[in-house]
Structure formats: structure tokens, C-alpha cells
Amino acid sequence: MTNKTCLIFCNCGAGIISDDKKEELSEAFKPLGVDIYELHDLCAFSLNEKDFLHELDQNYDKTLIAACYPRAIKNMFEQNGVQLSNYEVFNFREAGVEQITADVSAKIEEKQDETFYEIKNIDLKVPAWYPIIDKSRCTLCGQCARFCVFGVYSYNKKSLEVANPLSCKNNCPACGRTCPASAIIFPRLPENSALSGAEPSDNKKAAGNDQKGNLFVMLNERNNARRNIFRQGAFQQAEEEKKRALEELKNSLKNPKNDA
Structure with a gap:
């Protein structure tokens, strides 16, 4: 029985982490053996693209999320009606590239031979800034x-x-x-x-x-x-x-x- 995992990497349109750190994380994630979805802004996706996130939940057994504080993501999902059955958040605000890569890797039970890296943007006329x-x-x-x-x-x-x-x-x-x-x-x-x-x-x-x-x-x-x-x-x-x-x-x- 396979245990298929994907990784959501929030590219944080708010600039919470530096461009250099984003690039380092992107390169560090690629060899992990999972499909990766780089989202321009997870705050915007959870508000406007819930169907996409729910589709990921149906296609994968586990969703790993590299983003900001887990408390923020958990409550944001609950508020916006995003329902993921099995996910875990890794905080790139505070963890370094090596640490977060190791933490994500430790949660991958089965690596895939063939993977892809998809970059997804969202067109918002206003910033996804909200409480x-x-x-x-x-x-x-x-x-x-x-x-x-x-x-x-x-x-x-x-x-x-x-x-x-x-x-x-x-x-x-x-x-x-x-x-x-x-x-x-x-x-x-x-x-x-x-x-x-x-x-x-x-x-x-x-x-x-x-x-x-x-x-x-x-x-x-x-x-x-x-x-x-x-x-x-x-x-x-x-x-x-x-x-x-x-x-x-x-x-x-x-x-x-x-x-x-």
C-alpha cells in the first residue's frame, strides 16, 4: 500500500522570509521525492482557491506544508472552511533551511520515483491581508x-x-x-x-x-x-x-x- 505525500510550499506574497531563503528552500525541497506545489500565497489560496486545496487532499494521503506559524495556518484553514484530512505545518519563519528540510524529510514515509514541481499563482486585485x-x-x-x-x-x-x-x-x-x-x-x-x-x-x-x-x-x-x-x-x-x-x-x- 502506497502512502503518497505532497508538499505545499508557500512562496509568501507578503515577503515574510527573504527571497534568498525562498530560493534555498525551493532547491532543498526538490530532491525529497514528493510532488511539490509552490503557491504564491497560501493566505490567498485558502480564501479563494479552496477547491484546489481540497483536490490535493483527495489525491494525496498526507499534505506537508512549509509556511509560517502552525497556529496561524490551522486557524486560517478553520476560518476559511479548508478541510484537509491529514496535514502538518512546518514553520519557515523561525527554522533554518537545513532544519526545516530535515523535519519535512522525516515525515515522508515513501518517496516517489517520479515527481513534479508546480508553481501556482493567484490573481487577486487586493492583497490577501485579513485577520x-x-x-x-x-x-x-x-x-x-x-x-x-x-x-x-x-x-x-x-x-x-x-x-x-x-x-x-x-x-x-x-x-x-x-x-x-x-x-x-x-x-x-x-x-x-x-x-x-x-x-x-x-x-x-x-x-x-x-x-x-x-x-x-x-x-x-x-x-x-x-x-x-x-x-x-x-x-x-x-x-x-x-x-x-x-x-x-x-x-x-x-x-x-x-x-x-
């Missing part, structure tokens, strides 16, 4: 939805969704900086932090979604987290980022690009 909600941490406080002025979120006390992902403004992670639970992720954010998908240092799940949790403890922790946001200057940074995004929007409306 991902880590629902294992979200307490449904609604802070992100109240802070966002671009209509990205749909919120009530029982539900928070990213209703209009492409309404989010490129390079604006402001709403996520105000989240007291570190539940908002921007996978394309250059900084290496919980906001870009790293595991939060507190490693806590959402007490607010656990009916058996102590309500007073949960509220106290949330209030402390909000105070920390102010103390650390994150709220001020978020205000500056939101202001910059609004200015860019205003300028784009004044000077629309000529599509001709």
Missing part, C-alpha cells in the same frame, strides 16, 4: 470589532466572524493589538509575535467560552489584559496604525488608480 480568529482563545468581548472601522467583522455577544476579509486594509493589524486574549492573528504581519501566529506566552484558552469557568476569574483576567495593553503602548500603536490606514484609504479615493 484570523483563534476561537480557542476568543472570549467574544468584541473589542476587535468595535475598534475596526472598515466593517471587517460581524459581532454579537454569541458570535464573532470575519465577515468581509478583503475589506481589511493592507498592513493594518490595529484591531488585533487591542485584543486582550491574543485571539487575533495576521499571518502576513512581519513581526514574530502572537499577533502573527506565534503561540501566546500565557498559553491560555478562552475561559469565556467555557460555561464551567469561573466568571469572576475570567472577567478579572480580561480586565488585567486590557490594562496591560495600555501599559505596553499597544493601544497607542493600534490607534496610529488605524489612522494610517484611514489616510491611505482617503488618498486612494482621491486618486483612484487608472485600470486602463
Whole structure:
């Protein structure tokens, strides 16, 4: 019985890793003995090309993914309705070329004699920059939805969704900086932090979604987290980022690009 594996290599349109590292990874992956799909941007594919990803899942027993933080990819797939039955993510933000190649190779149970390397692009008129909600941490406080002025979120006390992902403004992670639970992720954010998908240092799940949790403890922790946001200057940074995004929007409306 064969165990066919493929590798998805995110070429990260956001430039999270350098072009040199991308090229080194590409060359290091080619001799691994699996079919390789180099995607221009996994964030865009998971939002707009789910059928392609689901087709891969049907054609292969296992999908290995070289991309950014596993937490970011897992929650992005869940949010966008991408259902892969057997996959594993390898973090090229932090691992070096040799390490990630060795880690990927160790997960390949059976090499193929004949393989191919396919490069796939996606044509997006807007950048695939949008927030991902880590629902294992979200307490449904609604802070992100109240802070966002671009209509990205749909919120009530029982539900928070990213209703209009492409309404989010490129390079604006402001709403996520105000989240007291570190539940908002921007996978394309250059900084290496919980906001870009790293595991939060507190490693806590959402007490607010656990009916058996102590309500007073949960509220106290949330209030402390909000105070920390102010103390650390994150709220001020978020205000500056939101202001910059609004200015860019205003300028784009004044000077629309000529599509001709």
C-alpha cells in the first residue's frame, strides 16, 4: 500500500522570509521525492482557491506544508472552511533551511520515483491581508470589532466572524493589538509575535467560552489584559496604525488608480 505525500510550499506574497531563503528552500525541497506545489500565497489560496486545496487532499494521503506559524495556518484553514484530512505545518519563519528540510524529510514515509514541481499563482486585485480568529482563545468581548472601522467583522455577544476579509486594509493589524486574549492573528504581519501566529506566552484558552469557568476569574483576567495593553503602548500603536490606514484609504479615493 502506497502512502503518497505532497508538499505545499508557500512562496509568501507578503515577503515574510527573504527571497534568498525562498530560493534555498525551493532547491532543498526538490530532491525529497514528493510532488511539490509552490503557491504564491497560501493566505490567498485558502480564501479563494479552496477547491484546489481540497483536490490535493483527495489525491494525496498526507499534505506537508512549509509556511509560517502552525497556529496561524490551522486557524486560517478553520476560518476559511479548508478541510484537509491529514496535514502538518512546518514553520519557515523561525527554522533554518537545513532544519526545516530535515523535519519535512522525516515525515515522508515513501518517496516517489517520479515527481513534479508546480508553481501556482493567484490573481487577486487586493492583497490577501485579513485577520484570523483563534476561537480557542476568543472570549467574544468584541473589542476587535468595535475598534475596526472598515466593517471587517460581524459581532454579537454569541458570535464573532470575519465577515468581509478583503475589506481589511493592507498592513493594518490595529484591531488585533487591542485584543486582550491574543485571539487575533495576521499571518502576513512581519513581526514574530502572537499577533502573527506565534503561540501566546500565557498559553491560555478562552475561559469565556467555557460555561464551567469561573466568571469572576475570567472577567478579572480580561480586565488585567486590557490594562496591560495600555501599559505596553499597544493601544497607542493600534490607534496610529488605524489612522494610517484611514489616510491611505482617503488618498486612494482621491486618486483612484487608472485600470486602463
